[in-house]
Amino acid sequence: MNDTRLNVLLIGSGGREHALAWKLAQSPRLKRLFAAPGNPGIAEYALLCALDADNHAGIVDFCRREAIDLVVVGPEAPLVAGLADALSDAGIAVFGPSKAAAALEGSKGFTKDLCTEARIPTAAYQRFTEAAPARDYVRAMGAPIVVKADGIAAGKGVVVAETLDEAIAAIDACFDGAFGDAGAEVVIEECLVGEEASFFAIADGKTAIAFGAAQDHKRAFDGDTGPNTGGMGAYSPAPVMTEAMIERVMAEIIRPTVATMAARGTPFQGVLFAGLMITAKGPELIEYNVRFGDPECQVLMMRMTSDLLDLLLAAAEGRLEGEMPCFRDAAALTVVMAAKGYPGSYKKGTPIGSLAAAQAVPGAEVFQAGTAITPAGLVSAGGRVLNVSACGATLREARDCAYEAVAAIDWPEGFCRSDIGWRALG
Secondary structure, three states, rough: OOOOEEEEEEEOOOOOOOHHHHHHHOOOEEEEEEEEOOOOOOHHEEOOOOOOOOOOHHHHHHHHHHOOEEEEOOOOHHHOOOOHHHHOOOOOOOOOOOOOOOOHHHHHHHHHHHHHHOOEHHHHEEEEEEEOHHHHHHHHHHEEEEEEOOOOOOOEEEEEEEEEEHHHHHHHHOOOOOOOHHHOOOEEEEEEOOEEEEEEEEEEOOEEEEEEEEEEEEEOOOOEEEOOOOOOOOOOOOOOOOOOHHHHHHHHHHHHHHHHHHHOOOEEEEEEEEEEEEEOOOOEEEEOOOOOOOOHHHHHHHOOOOOHHHHHHHHHHHOOOOOOOOOOOOOEEEEEEOOOOOOOOOOOOOOOOHHHHHHHHOOOOEEOOEEHHHHEEEOOOOEEEEEEEEEEOHHHHHHHHHHHHHOOOOOOEEEEOOOOOOOHHH
């Protein structure tokens, strides 16, 4: 094995990036880790840099100056904007898809059309650029029905409408600008029935390998009630994703996607995060993301035993064939602590204490997602603020450990769900 030590730049500032930094820092091949912009938790493992992800030339210059061997792009927006293209064009290895390949997340309509072309199982759909025909379509189809803003909307552009009034309100919200440019086109789909799962694969443009599965909790409150969020917790492994189901997903969804993208001349390299519905007929694709999920990344990193840096570099360099990530049999669970009011309006700058006590709980890790350091100490700086994560021999052990760590944190302005993992435990 090549034992050259590597300089790595990690792009992003959330809990996903904190988990990636934590895992990358464990690699014996890591020389120096930089993060842009990072957060106070990431600063324990990386040198934080005030780089703007929109300034591609500035990032390329930084990589040349610091002899960066690999750039790992955490969030989707820089990928959809073409950051990976700028780095590749400059001869810098990057883990993450090109702008053309990132359309798998950047446009839900693009992905649905690819599913039609590649015969990938997914919900029946129609695409609309005007409100009136979209309203007519939902009236003809009836409810429940799913209304999606076509572009990226921070996980908030999807409405599972139980009534026609809800569906029409969602269509009007999109075309009235609630999601900006992301809502200029709307995708309307049949409502699939089954159990949701998050499945991850790593691809190098031609080869794809399974990376693991998790289940996310999107609703804000206990019992899967309240508004949709970016994710209030997750656990891994997902019981519904058996070995046989994983192979079906690879054969029916992931490999056809990678093959079709390659045949189109827009090979996909990076993470394929498939949001799935496991129906009576089998797995169906709800949507793709082109980066690690947040908070699913946190539980996958907690369980991973092999070298993340080696794997990401192999994908970036097109040599994934024969690679196989390793995970412990243990379960992992993460609880998101959010600012009161999220996903609506919430206060920033509220003090957070006793993180050290939470970190001291055996088996627990606290990944920071929306935090800042002030002279007075650590404060909140976002909606989803902390990801309290834990491993255990069983999911129940992991859950109990995570909630013990939650209880140790002193943050009166925060809240969390008390039932993460309830489906699997029930």
